[in-house]
Amino acid sequence: MIKLAIIDDEPDARSVLRALVQSYCPDVQIVGEAHDVPSGVGLIREYGPDIVLLDIQLGGQTGFDLLNKFLNPSFSLIFVTAYDAFAVKAFEYCALDYLLKPVDPDRLILAIGRAEAHTRKERTWGRRSASF
Numbered sequence: 001m002i003k004l005a006i007i008d009d010e011p012d013a014r015s016v017l018r019a020l021v022q023s024y025c026p027d028v029q030i031v032g033e034a035h036d037v038p039s040g041v042g043l044i045r046e047y048g049p050d051i052v053l054l055d056i057q058l059g060g061q062t063g064f065d066l067l068n069k070f071l072n073p074s075f076s077l078i079f080v081t082a083y084d085a086f087a088v089k090a091f092e093y094c095a096l097d098y099l100l101k102p103v104d105p106d107r108l109i110l111a112i113g114r115a116e117a118h119t120r121k122e123r124t125w126g127r128r129s130a131s132f
Helices: 011-024 037-047 063-067 084-092 105-125
Strands: 002-007 028-034 051-054 076-081 097-100
Touching: 002 011, 002 037, 002 105, 011 028, 011 105, 028 037, 037 063, 051 063, 051 105, 063 076, 076 084, 076 105, 084 097, 097 105
Parallel strands: 002 028, 002 051, 051 076, 076 097
Antiparallel strands: none
């Protein structure tokens, strides 16, 4: 089973993402949700998700601040945000996709499918080690 974490400061956005993942991605288990950088870092370190759905703005910090806490992340990264201006920077952090809110369910399904395939490939060929 593929493990997924949702990190977004908006409860409604987390709820929508949770509902979409649960409805359309049966091979994905949501291991937790976080609302800011400290809780997001803790969630990732505790559960080791395969996929992280990450917002750009997280209260007074950003998703990039969270990513800077991981030297060599072992998870697939999908940004889900209302801000289109950060797309280039997101791909500098090796994001697999960059989805704009409101989320198109078909785009989310496609992005998670790509992340699942990437995770399975990593498992088959040997996942790079995570540095925390």
